[in-house]
Amino acid sequence: MTVSSRPSPQPADDHVVADQSAIFDFLADPRSHGIAEAVERIDTHGAVVFLAGPFAYKVKRAVLFPFMDFSTLEKRRAACAAEVEISGAGAPGLYLGVAPVVRTASGLALGGEGETVDYAVKMRRFDTNLTLDKVAARGGLAPDLLKAMAATIVTSHRAAPERRGVDTVVRLASYLADNTKEFAARPELFPPREANALAAAAEKALATIAPLLKARSATGFVRRCHGDMHLRNIVLLDGCPVLFDAIEFNDDIATCDVLYDLAFLLMDLWRQGLWAEANAILNRYLWATNDAQVEGLSALPFFLSLRAGIRAKVEAAGLAHLSGAQRLEAETRIREAFQLAQAFLHTSGRAELWAVGGLSGSGKSTWATAMAPAAGRAPGAVILRSDIERKRLFGIGEVERLPPEAYAPNVSEKVYGRLRDLARRVLATGQSVIVDAVHARPGERDAIEAVARKAGAPFRGFWLEAPEETLIRRVETRTGDASDANADVVRQQLAYDLGEIGWARQGRPVSRAPSAAPPSD
Template sequence: MAVSTILKISPPAATHVVADQNEVIDFLLSPCTHGRTEPVQRIDTHGAIVFLAGDRVYKLKRAVQFPFMDLSTVDRRGRACEREVEVNSAYAPEIYLDAVPITRSGDGLQLRGEGAVVDWVVRMKRFDETGTLDRLADRDAIGDSLLADIVAAVLASHEKAPVRDGLEATRSLERYIRQNDRAFRESPSLFPPQEIEALTAAAKQAYRSCFDLLVERGKAGFVRRCHGDLHLRNIAVIDGRATLFDAIEFDESIATCDVLYDLAFLLMDLWDRGLHRHANRVLNRYLWEASEAHLAGLAALPLFLSIRAALRAKIAAAAAMVQAPSEAQASRADARRYFGLARRFLVEVPPRLVAIGGLSGTGKTTLALALAPFLGRAPGAVILRSDIERKRLAGIAQTQKLSSAAYSPSSSTAVYDTLSRKADIALDAGCSVVLDAVYANLPQRHVAEGIALRAGAGFTGFWLHAPLPVMERRVSSRRNDASDADVDVVRKQAGYDLGRISWHRLDATLPRKDIEDEALSCLALRCADGRSRNG
């Protein structure tokens, strides 16, 4: 979001704006209002204007009326402010303070005065704006540990969110498709009619295909009162932890959705920014920690991603109507980009299965994480890792150590059976899959190949190999990892009869980028579809 200092925007000539708020805006922009001398900063969005004054933030709802948001009266804006504080106190109680009326008296406008109420603001505690994820993304400062923290925050919000009516939420998706279509047709210069028709037709077809699945997910309790607006600007690092804020407050139906639809906003935003690795890592970490039932639910993810991108296109177009010319130009470019993304998310991509085998310490998981963003449809392949499935079967945390009994032949059979079963589900949902396991014997490797054959998916197997001292050194240096393998395990594995290995062999002693490049070359995936190696 662009930040400007005491920037006044003239009343826009847009049909969605229903009242002149310039007097209130001038009042909130005045340092005297806040008992300060330094300039007040201003941030504009399609639905609000945010004022940064010292250690406080004041959020004024715009007097606008959209099909998806009606803030046309003072009463509506007041209720929206009160509801915003109520809803977001569940996510970030340390930020949200209260809803404050702006009143008029003989001396002019006042915050919480005795006169008639002319508007309302949300009062918040100010935090470091450079800690929002969009700013961190601009600085390439979103690391793996932060991604894990973000997923933990999102998953925790989903687990505690109240369950809602699934059928109504499912039908809402079709309504969003229609609303988006109507909004796009209001801006033919941005969205050519033939492109609108193509997007709407593809979205409706995807909705029809997923309808029964979505109804069943609703019955299973996966439709909840979610955050509803989970993009990068609405997540910040505050006091060292990922914090969700600015949840939807103006429409319960928008915030009531499938939890994967809620997650899809974050995935879409990361993907749009070219942070493909980040998006894939978020999806897989969520799947590793959440219900197994979400694997089948991934069949709806292209629809979810497309609707999220289409909504951003619509909102960016709406924002352009209330912005100064320079900002409006950028918003129109955003609208076009999101619109194109919404169309691409619905393009079918044949799924494929990639199996990565090798003894402990050869770098299987590192390669799996590197390849997954390039495989299949956005946001890349589902990674099924034997170490994680073993911990899930034991009912313990990923980094908690297991006893040797958990590695008995029967336990290992159960782990490999789980990998096969989950791969079947993910492939049936249209997702590509990466299997990450030792695959130390020929029958196990044949089973992996058979999974792809059953699904009609392409298959590629990789075998990583390295000298024993290299593998010993690597397992000895592991920290906070799902693998329990140590030097003794590696030495035991070194004596295995591996049988004939027909999978593509990769030298695990090469630099990581060289290994990844060779694997991508073998897969004919050398960024051919524009996906970013750095993302």
């Protein structure tokens, strides 16, 4: 029993260049694993996974794509070994090694003596209901989980090796060209007129941001990243989000700008209507990383669009392995991803600056979180929060408490100055901004309005109010929050002379759909 090769070196429509059916049948048989229960099989465009007892075996398909080549036994072995090394580093205990499939006198076997006919990545089996695409479908992406997800991504990017000087512009241009070619080959999924318009808009966008991308490459923002960071490739293990199944087959693809890496997850959340979750991940990522990330927001529409286009292309490549209802569902997802790729590049309107003020406990941060996803282009407004920026100024964690001297007037002036500076920089990228701070003094309110005026950006100011007992109850009962305010702080603030407040009182979240919202039928 051997793996038979097709006579032509050119891939068929499904890009498969060798017959692995005997191996798949072997791994799908419970007897091959010494278990009684059925083996669960999961098919993707590039691999087949077999869930057997306490283990999972992932076999690379013998496929040849422009972006992925598993066409030979040696290439599949190398890819399996690379996956164990690369993904295993970020998921301790999940990846157990490479298991050869060998041909013996009595048939195929996992390991042992004999001719090796293929390889499988051996993993500790986990509950597939705990991948974050499934968790999201159940409405389980709670704020604490989003916070943990963002922290996991930040940790991953900090640990990722730098690749300074890599020309990411050339690589991104090649991905666009490949998308255009694949779209043209499937006019039934990707209408040629729309595909051509998308290609032209994307090329123009890439040319505009090329100097920025080169500068980011020179300053350490290009790293050997995960490369395939969407919800299905994050799993809850012992209650913690863990990245797995990173790009292992092409180091060039995985070497990218960290915001391009993040954009895959943001796009995946956005296309599923999880706009608030996408916005929360972006903001938490920015809060935990270098200020210089801000300028990178200029590239975000292009990054999101390209990720959506690649998702459409890759899922289209896997259609050959689907049938019936599964195929119809996949075709719907593919068309939606393609339309979203267009929408990310065709958002209208200028970036806006919104400011929200009010005494501690008035609900500013809750209000900003609710408003941000619908403000400006996807994935919504950048939230600049005084409590966060004060902690960043002192180099401490979000929920660590600062001493009273950290709230001295001269320090607060630095914090407000920092908020204004960051707001200017964010607006310059085209992303909208919400500045969340007490804004008790008329001069502070005037200064943030002046930022919008100088930037030529629309401004909206909101002032939130609540009874004293409500303010005190809120600050005394909240936990895990960046604010250090307590009842004494509230009482002090109530004695402030606020001056004339021209902002809208008791601002409420507006009801409007985010830009680049997933298309609906």
